[in-house]
Amino acid sequence: MLSDREASAHLGAGVRPGAPVDEVLALVDAVLREAGLPRTAVRSLATLDVRAAEPGVAGAAAALGVPVRGFAAGELAAVSVPNPSARPLTATGTASVAEAAALLAAGRGTGVGSGTDVVMGTGAGADVVVDGGTGTGTEADAGSGGPVASVARARVVLLVPKRKTRRVTCALAASVPVRSHEDAPGARLLPLPHGYIAGEPGSPPTIPTPHTTAAMDMHTHTDAHDLRHHGDAEVRDEKLIDLAVNVRTDTPPDWLRRRIADSLTGLAAYPDGRVARAAVAERHDLPPSRVLLTAGAAEAFVLLARALPARRPVVVHPQFTEPEAALRDTGHTVGRVLLREEDGFRLDPAAVPEDADLVVIGNPTNPTSVLHPAASIAALARPGRTLVVDEAFMDAVPGERESLAGRTDVPGLVVLRSLTKTWGLAGLRIGYVLAAPGTIADLERAQPLWPVSTPALVAAEACMSRAALAEAEHAAYRIGTERAHLLAGLAEFDEVRTVAGAEGPFVLVRIDGADAVRERLRSLGFAARRGDTFPGLDRNWLRLAVRDRATTNRFLQALDQALLMGG
Numbered sequence: 372m373l374s375d376r377e378a379s380a381h382l383g384a385g386v387r388p389g390a391p392v393d394e395v396l397a398l399v400d401a402v403l404r405e406a407g408l409p410r411t412a413v414r415s416l417a418t419l420d421v422r423a424a425e426p427g428v429a430g431a432a433a434a435l436g437v438p439v440r441g442f443a444a445g446e447l448a449a450v451s452v453p454n455p456s457a458r459p460l461t462a463t464g465t466a467s468v469a470e471a472a473a474l475l476a477a478g479r480g481t482g483v484g485s486g487t488d489v490v491m492g493t494g495a496g497a498d499v500v501v502d503g504g505t506g507t508g509t510e511a512d513a514g515s516g517g518p519v520a521s522v523a524r525a526r527v528v529l530l531v532p533k534r535k536t537r538r539v540t541c542a543l544a545a546s547v548p549v550r551s552h553e554d555a556p557g558a559r560l561l562p563l564p565h566g567y568i569a570g571e572p573g574s575p576p577t578i579p580t581p582h583t584t585a586a587m588d589m590h591t592h593t594d595a596h597d598l599r600h601h602g603d604a605e606v607r608d609e610k611l612i613d614l615a616v617n618v619r620t621d622t623p624p625d626w627l628r629r630r631i632a633d634s635l636t637g638l639a640a641y642p643d644g645r646v647a648r649a650a651v652a653e654r655h656d657l658p659p660s661r662v663l664l665t666a667g668a669a670e671a672f673v674l675l676a677r678a679l680p681a682r683r684p685v686v687v688h689p690q691f692t693e694p695e696a697a698l699r700d701t702g703h704t705v706g707r708v709l710l711r712e713e714d715g716f717r718l719d720p721a722a723v724p725e726d727a728d729l730v731v732i733g734n735p736t737n738p739t740s741v742l743h744p745a746a747s748i749a750a751l752a753r754p755g756r757t758l759v760v761d762e763a764f765m766d767a768v769p770g771e772r773e774s775l776a777g778r779t780d781v782p783g784l785v786v787l788r789s790l791t792k793t794w795g796l797a798g799l800r801i802g803y804v805l806a807a808p809g810t811i812a813d814l815e816r817a818q819p820l821w822p823v824s825t826p827a828l829v830a831a832e833a834c835m836s837r838a839a840l841a842e843a844e845h846a847a848y849r850i851g852t853e854r855a856h857l858l859a860g861l862a863e864f865d866e867v868r869t870v871a872g873a874e875g876p877f878v879l880v881r882i883d884g885a886d887a888v889r890e891r892l893r894s895l896g897f898a899a900r901r902g903d904t905f906p907g908l909d910r911n912w913l914r915l916a917v918r919d920r921a922t923t924n925r926f927l928q929a930l931d932q933a934l935l936m937g938g
Contacts, residue, residue: 380412380530380545381440383473384431385459386422390538392430398534398541399431401936405894406530406543415440417472419447419463427539440476447471454532454884454937459540469533473544478527532887534936597904598692598699611898614916614926617737617764617877619846622795627833631799634829642821647828650835651803655777660808663815664823664831666800668763668789671814672697675785678817679757679810681729689716689739689905691761694731709907710739712881715871718743720750733761734775735768738905738914740873745773752781757810763789763802767876769847776805785810790834792876793843801827850876854917860927866934876917884937886910891933897926 382399403410416432420441423429432439447465452474455466465471531543605615623631644664652659665671676697685706686695698705708723710716716739723730730751735742752758758781765774765788776786789802801823804814823831833839854873861867861880870879879902882888889899902912918926 379414379477380406380408380543381414381473381476382416382435382437383469383471383476383533383542383544384416384418384422384428385468385472385533385540386418386425386427387538388422388425390425390427392427392434394536395427395431395539395541396434398536398539399435401894402531402534402541402543405534408530408543410435413437415476417442417476419444419465419468419472422468440472442472442475446475450474453529454887467533467540467542469540469542470529470544473542474527474529477544477546532937534891536935596692596906598696605898605900609893609898611893612896612922612926613898614918614922615898615900615914616797617875617916618792618795618797619767619850619876620795620918620922622793623830624794624842627794627830627839630833631826631830634826637825640825642823642825642828644823644828647823647831647835650832654835654840655805657777657779657805658808661779661805661811663804663806663811663818664828665802665804665818666822666827667791667797668761668787668802669693670800670818670822671787671802671804673700674804674814674817675729675757675759676701676703678813679729681757683724683727684729684731685723685727686906687718687723687730687732689736689902689907690731690733691737691763692905694759694761695906698729707906712870716741716879718747720747723751725753728755729757729759731759731761733763734773735764735875737761737764737875738877738900738902738908738912739870739879740875740877741870742768742773742872742874745775748773748775749778749781749784752783754782757783757785759785759787761787763787764792764875766793766843767847767850768874769844769851779807783807790831793846794830794834796827796830799824799827799830801831803831850917853919853923854878856920857915857917857923857927860923861930863927864930864934867930878915878917880913880915881911882913882934883911885913887937888930888933889913891936892929895929895932897929 382402384395384399386395400410403412413435415437416428416435417440418428420443423439423441428439444464447463447468448471450465450471452465452467452470454470459468460466527544527546529542529544533540533542605611605613645659648659648662648664651664652662655662663671665674672694675694681698681703683706684698684703685708686698687708687710689710695705695707706724706727710718716736718732732743732748732751734748748758748760760775762774762776765771765776768774775781775784776788778784785804785806787802787804791797791799791801804811806814834843854876858869858873858878861869861878866882868881873879886901886903889901892899900914900916901910902908902914903910905912915926917923
């Protein structure tokens with residue numbers, strides 16, 4: 372509870388010599404805002420003892436009205452920190468002065484009285500405790516009925532991990548009472564005087580750090596992927612600059628808005644999709660019997676899962692997760708083919724099992740932005756196999772090269788298209804399926820009556836016009852230019868690795884600790900799409916939508932700050 376935290380919130384700071392009080396206070400205030408706490412919640416400002424007299428530290432403590440607590444390097448080195456760095460470890464013997472000092476101060480400043488022990492973490496059958504009065508460490512056997520049974524216990528948690536400016540790092544910790552039914556992780560004390568860097572031989576495991584936004588990231592500590600998480604969840608409840616959703620900005624265009632608005636006069640009549648269906652068919656040089664209009668591509672995935680028999684469906688990942696979710700919802704056991712980063716997330720047709728009778732792949736693929744050669748995808752076709760190609764972003768590729776839409780020579784081919792991304796119609800829901808007439812008939816039988824609204828049908832017809840297609844082609848070239856600008860900016864960061872050859876209106880980037888970077892970006896006003904919900908990716912990936920140059924420049928500045936804050 373907040374009241375528990377406010378009772379004993381402690382700041383830890385690492386400062387370089389000469390760091391001014393204004394820089395220290397600015398970072399302190401940012402950390403407190405992230406925790407949702409006022410300055411009055413702070414009980415102490417802790418640091419390395421040789422830095423306690425630094426004017427920046429002393430001045431910040433005076434402004435906060437709290438004492439400075441200086442800890443010896445050996446004491447700080449005994450604290451296992453969740454976000455270690457090599458530089459402070461070399462200089463001071465601790466892998467993060469800010470985190471270690473905050474945790475240690477919180478552990479010894481609980482306000483429950485001298486001589487009372489505070490649990491800093493849990494081990495297998497034992498608790499490591501710190502004496503609140505003397506600071507000496509003891510171990511108590513949880514099953515002995517000895518010291519642990521007789522002490523008041525509190526769990527020390529890191530409310531905000533270390534944040535960083537050029538000369539200052541800062542973290543916030545608090546002690547929370549441990550009730551009899553709780554056994555949550557905190558910071559674990561190591562035997563003096565060892566610091567560590569996570570992942571080195573002999574290093575203890577890094578324990579997930581709870582902080583104020585942890586609820587958004589809880590699944591990252593399990594093996595499950597949240598297949599129902601999509602980019603709109605990143606911006607739904609906050610006013611953030613959106614790089615999480617792949618819908619083109621400044622859409623729909625005015626002419627399309629007018630066409631949709633004019634259609635409202637016909638809402639009393641039931642929708643009639645024949646004209647729109649014929650327009651889509653003409654656009655792809657197909658007969659209408661090979662076209663099915665749907666309420667977005669997402670509905671098409673549900674229809675495929677319900678209508679088509681499949682004994683061994685396989686989804687090629689990383690990819691849009693709705694196809695797998697729809698298949699699982701209808702009782703299918705879904706196989707996964709995971710494309711590898713070291714291969715550039717490029718398709719090897721031989722990786723798909725021969726006995727797969729339903730294969731789903733995206734092109735260009737969301738979230739990798741990889742455009743697979745049409746020949747490689749067509750090579751997946753087999754007699755008795757349905758080959759589903761999600762081309763929701765193909766109209767963002769100049770010339771729609773590598774598209775299979777309109778092909779009738781590939782057995783079992785089903786191509787899905789969406790009009791919501793390029794034309795800004797996510798709220799209207801309109802897409803379509805291209806497939807053999809028998810497959811279209813099977814899918815249509817699984818649809819409810821009048822599945823696509825009249826305004827959506829009007830929009831579909833309008834977006835098939837020659838003028839609209841020319842506008843989409845122009846937008847695709849412009850997206851390519853803006854994507855190149857984004858990639859050039861990202862290349863300036865040593866910490867950022869991008870997936871090469873991006874062709875979609877988004878890019879996929881790898882950053883160590885990207886989940887924490889994403890949270891810092893949110894605090895700076897930017898939303899990025901988390902990557903860990905995509906099978907084949909983990910918490911170190913983010914997807915970034917391509918935006919105009921001015922927005923990209925502002926984002927790159929925010930990313931620079933977010934990376935500095937993480938140390």
